[in-house]
Amino acid sequence: MNIGRVVGRAVSTQKDDKLVGTTLLLVEDVDAATGAGTGDVAVVADTIGAGAGDVVLVTHGSAARFSAATRDRPVDALVVGIVDSVRMGGADTFSRRGGFATAPPHRTPAKARSARGRRM
Amino acid sequence: MLLAEVTGLVVAAPKAGELEGVRFAVLQPLGADLRARGAQVVAIDTVGAAEGQRVFTAAAGSARLASGMRDRPVDLAVVGIVDEITLAPGGRA
Numbered sequence: 195m196n197i198g199r200v201v202g203r204a205v206s207t208q209k210d211d212k213l214v215g216t217t218l219l220l221v222e223d224v225d226a227a228t229g230a231g232t233g234d235v236a237v238v239a240d241t242i243g244a245g246a247g248d249v250v251l252v253t254h255g256s257a258a259r260f261s262a263a264t265r266d267r268p269v270d271a272l273v274v275g276i277v278d279s280v281r282m283g284g285a286d287t288f289s290r291r292g293g294f295a296t297a298p299p300h301r302t303p304a305k306a307r308s309a310r311g312r313r314m
Numbered sequence: 315m316l317l318a319e320v321t322g323l324v325v326a327a328p329k330a331g332e333l334e335g336v337r338f339a340v341l342q343p344l345g346a347d348l349r350a351r352g353a354q355v356v357a358i359d360t361v362g363a364a365e366g367q368r369v370f371t372a373a374a375g376s377a378r379l380a381s382g383m384r385d386r387p388v389d390l391a392v393v394g395i396v397d398e399i400t401l402a403p404g405g406r407a
Contacts, residue, residue: 282323
């Protein structure tokens with residue numbers, strides 16, 4: 195599993211029948227300590243309602259199929275939790291309310307995280 | 315299996331129903347010199363590892379063979395805490 199930030203949402207109308215109704219998010223990997231984006235992004239299935247800007251736990255590979263909503267579906271990445279906090283060295287490096295303690299040099303333009311976002 | 319050091323803990327909710335009550339650890343993988351190597355990852359922890367401890371993990375399908383993790387959406391599990399490492403002569407550490 196790894197920690198990532200939801201940076202967008204992918205909409206697809208032409209797709210495998212087994213993916214109908216599956217929410218697909220764009221999740222950028224982040225450093226667990228600083229929240230800095232790594233630049234690597236993945237399309238990740240979401241069944242728990244994560245939204246733009248949320249820091250999430252993503253499971254990969256066949257593990258992504260071990261949830262009620264993704265069983266036997268062609269999915270290899272799944273959001274399994276929205277992160278409330280990350281604790282390192284006795285202090286929270288991240289909290290859902292306050293973000294990362296060290297302000298990450300976030301690569302994603304603010305516009306992409308607005309409610310409307312940008313279509314690209 | 316990956317050799318890593320526990321660097322933190324993650325609290326996450328709401329989780330997928332299959333992961334209620336599961337404990338998550340942030341791990342820094344270690345290289346042959348026992349220093350940090352590669353990006354940090356998150357694993358479920360069923361053995362109770364503490365921050366600073368060295369652990370080893372089972373990945374992919376093997377992670378779901380960890381106690382209580384059968385059929386859960388888990389791809390990395392801490393399956394042991396390392397008490398001691400002995401490096402062969404010529405080892406890098």
